[in-house]
Amino acid sequence: MTKNQTSGIGVRRPVRSRRGALIVLASAVALPALAACTRSDSRGGSRAKPSAAADGRGIPDTRSVGGVPTSRETQRSPFPMTSVGLSWTGPEEGIRIRFLDASGTPSSSWTPVAAACPCGRDAAPGEKRTAVSRALVPADDARAYQVEYPEDIDILSGVVMDTVHGPERPRPAPSASRRKPSRESRPDLDDLGIIGRAEWGADETKVTARPAFSDAQALTVHHTVTANDDPDPASTIRAIFELHAVQNDWGDIGYHFLVDSSGRVYEGRASGDGGLPAHNAAAQVVTGFHTAGFNTGNIGVALLGDMSGQAPSAAARRSLAQLLAALSRLHDLDPLSEVTYVDPTDGARKRTSPLNGHGTWTSTECPGTETDIKELRKAVAEELAL
Numbered sequence: 001m002t003k004n005q006t007s008g009i010g011v012r013r014p015v016r017s018r019r020g021a022l023i024v025l026a027s028a029v030a031l032p033a034l035a036a037c038t039r040s041d042s043r044g045g046s047r048a049k050p051s052a053a054a055d056g057r058g059i060p061d062t063r064s065v066g067g068v069p070t071s072r073e074t075q076r077s078p079f080p081m082t083s084v085g086l087s088w089t090g091p092e093e094g095i096r097i098r099f100l101d102a103s104g105t106p107s108s109s110w111t112p113v114a115a116a117c118p119c120g121r122d123a124a125p126g127e128k129r130t131a132v133s134r135a136l137v138p139a140d141d142a143r144a145y146q147v148e149y150p151e152d153i154d155i156l157s158g159v160v161m162d163t164v165h166g167p168e169r170p171r172p173a174p175s176a177s178r179r180k181p182s183r184e185s186r187p188d189l190d191d192l193g194i195i196g197r198a199e200w201g202a203d204e205t206k207v208t209a210r211p212a213f214s215d216a217q218a219l220t221v222h223h224t225v226t227a228n229d230d231p232d233p234a235s236t237i238r239a240i241f242e243l244h245a246v247q248n249d250w251g252d253i254g255y256h257f258l259v260d261s262s263g264r265v266y267e268g269r270a271s272g273d274g275g276l277p278a279h280n281a282a283a284q285v286v287t288g289f290h291t292a293g294f295n296t297g298n299i300g301v302a303l304l305g306d307m308s309g310q311a312p313s314a315a316a317r318r319s320l321a322q323l324l325a326a327l328s329r330l331h332d333l334d335p336l337s338e339v340t341y342v343d344p345t346d347g348a349r350k351r352t353s354p355l356n357g358h359g360t361w362t363s364t365e366c367p368g369t370e371t372d373i374k375e376l377r378k379a380v381a382e383e384l385a386l
Contacts, residue, residue, distance in 0.1 A: 062242060066159040077145075080142070084137045085157075085239070086134065086155065086158050087132055087133065089131065089132055090133075091152060096112055099144070100146070107142055113135045114308075116134050118131075120292035121289040122295050129292070136224070138227050190276055206241075209269075211270065211272060211286045212296075218356065219333065221302075221356070221371065224304050225368075228310050252269050254269070255269065260316065262315055269286055285297065294348075301320065317376075321383050324380045328354070339352070
């Protein structure tokens, strides 16, 4: 794949990488056309702007522009960037990024880019999967960026996003009232104060995934490898949504739930209004795109932040344990037991605990070296005993 494109509007086209895999990328158009950038709705605050939820104003549209940066090429944005999303093949390590202001003066030093959670959709029958690394890097309102990388890394796309400064539109109405089941038939998932999709600003017009449901068999914990102690987690979730739903062409966010450092729990993947978040009225779970090859019947919960160098906060650990306990009650799962997970789509089997980190299912350090899954299982078991 050649690397001579500059940033442009996000028009998707298939290209063939150096490694021969067919990849869908954002094609590049010259900078003068950038005013026609793609959009998805967003909501809430930012590091530079008060939250729309707090002051009652509308929801600012998210603006995004995709291109394929060459090494050390300056990629300019027509708007203040809140984050940059990168995807690549080759080694996970070796990429560095720095940001520039409107005059082209560097506003940050060169910083290594850490690959995010390798979540993803299941492969279609006969499809050959290509390992793609992805990262979401906070940009703090910079106006340009540069990436530096060696020859053995093939950058597939670089997407700049603004999740807070765009023109405002009317706030969406909250999701329609879900059926609230009786305490006997459903546990306390409905009592956790989960922040709904309309509240954090999901743009439902960009959702193209057709929901599929199955009985839940497992719970999987992830981390997003985004900023720790995030001052605006809703903005970060909107950026993740944009990457998953639009740039990755997954049709929606991959996770079922997300938990921030303050302990707030967010609804992830859409499931309709027939049941509790992530479920239909029959208590089946919607299939997410978070643990490729093992998505069906597997509920994905992502900790916002990077848990490789910092442990989850006490508030996040508490809310995570409460959420996983509620899900365990709902689906009659014992975190201290073993079960045989059976993929209903292809019959694949795996003997494991029903509560795991992402690394149980695939080769990854997700959910981070500082996330203690054994201790989490004990905490969930204690919650279940209350």
